[in-house]
Amino acid sequence: METTESALVIVGAGHAGSELAVSARQQGWAGPIMLLGEEGFLPYQRPPLSKAFLAGTADAESLALRSQSAYDSARIELRLGARMTRIDRAARYIELADGTHIHYSKLALCTGGRPRQLACAGIDAHHHPTNLLYLRTQKDAEAIRSHLQSGSQLVVIGGGYVGLEVAASAIALGAKVTLLEAQPRVLARVAGPALSTFYESVHRAAGVDVRTGVSLRKVHTEAGRIDRIECEDGESFKADMVVAGLGMLVNDDAARVAGLATDAGLEVDAFSCTRDPDIVAAGDCTVHHSPLYERTIRLESVPNALDQARAAAAWLCGKPKPNHGVPWFWSDQYDLKLQMVGLSQGYDRCVLRGATASRSFCAFYLQGDRLLAVDAVNRPGDFMVAKRALAKPVTLPPEIDLADESRALKDVLAVAPPVAVTGNH
Incomplete structure (x- = not known):
């Protein structure tokens, strides 16, 4: 067993793990710091994988x-190619796939997630089709990029942000793209109908064959490759390559066995602490209570990973500072910069500021008079104003007209009264 005094061992070398390691050292952790990553690359950015890197x-x-x-x-x-298989909380060590035991004084779990696999008739779990791909890692993006060429037929399954970004990048490379979404509209789980309609029209105008409300019946294969995809309505789509963007599963197997995870992920508090005082966690693998939305949430976002990592490092170094960051995300498709702040689930009213036809507008999601979230397309200034407003948060009585562009958004929101949120600050 490798034993080191006051060792901080960080499992997962993504955004959260890399940030936690450096932040802990900057904030005064004097002992050894070991950062373990499963992949063979230096810790890298994931957002460009479906955007600039793929294109x-x-x-x-x-x-x-x-x-x-x-x-x-x-x-x-930095130890690469290392996969954790077990956590012994009593003896305070982790076990790796090669049998190595690594002792820790404090342990940080930044294990992220993995793509949800496509389940459909015709898919043999023991013989994975060679042209069925997912996008989570650099190797995934490299594999997709190697299959893409001008005129190749790509079928994207899933109309979430990853699916739409892959479609946009593939179109830029000259591929023919069909996108299949089971929901009645793209982005159905994360955005309102106005944004869905806008992005569907943008993709169709760019040449993507967008099909919504479709269910898969069977995948037909030849020589270990998907040849075509058959839908329940009988229509089939030929495919040189299939990319499935069906969401993420949390990498929490070892943590679950160790009693640190629920069905939703690893539970942490505002300091990124788990129920074990010697273990913190950060990033996509975690769930936490949001005072802002008064419910337990899990966020798949780089800003959240960084915020949680910094909070964990501060706590480990005896300088506790709670993380109360407002959730925010972004997506690049074609010439469109979409920036989202807040969580829109539960909204009962959507107000548009600007015309979607201008390709520069905001969608405000409200529950009663309470502002829940804002989607800003090609409006970085309005996004920053909305981000500051949601940090309060605020109510917007009927007399406040969000759609009125004769007044600057900062002036409109300046008169919005704050909402008292228990435990937010």
Whole structure:
């Protein structure tokens, strides 16, 4: 067993793990820090995988979050190709797939997630079709990119952000793209009908064959590859490659066995602490109570991963500072920058500021008079104003006209009274 005094061991070398390691050193952690990652690459950015990297406008070197020398300077031991299989909380060590035991003084779990697999008649779990791909890692993006060429037929299954971003990147490379979504509209789980309609029209105008409300009947294969996809309505789509964007499953197997995870993920508090005082967690694998929305949430976002990582590092170094960040996300498709702040679930009213035809507008989601979330398309200034407003948060009585563009948004929201949220600050 590898034993080190006051060792901080971080499992998962994504945005959260890399940030936690560096932040802990900056905030005063004096002992050894070991950062373990399953992949063979330096910790890298994931958002460009479906955008610039897939489209070929960014290379692998540009993805790195930090250089090797940055980890060396911070005295962070980076161990790649290491997969954790077990946590022994009583003896305070983790076990790796190769049988190695690594002792920890404090443990940080930043294990992220993995793509949800496509389940459909014709898919043999033991013989994965070679042209059925998912997008989560750099290798995934490289595999998709190697299959894409001008004129190739891509079928994207899933009309969420990943599916739409892959479709946009593939169109830019000259591929023929069909997108199949089971819901009545794209982005159905995360945005209102106005935004869905807008993005469907944008993709159709770019050449994507968008099909919504479709169910898969069977995948037909030849020589270990998907040849075509048959839908319940009888229509079939030929495919040189299929990319499934069906959401994410949390990597929490070891944590679950160790009693740290629920069905939703690893439970953490505002300091990123788990129920074990020696273990923190950050990133996509975690769930936490949101005072802002008064419910338990799990966020798949880089800003949340960074916020939780910094909170964990501060707590580990004896400088506790709770994380009360407002959820925010972004998506790049074609020439459109979509920036989202807040969570719109439960809204009963949507107000548009600006015309969708202008390709520059905001959608405000309200529950009664309470502002829940804002989607901003090509309006970075309005997004920043909305982000500050949601941090309060605010109510918007009927006399406040969000759609009135004769007044600057900051002036409109300046008169909005705040909402008292228990435990937010």
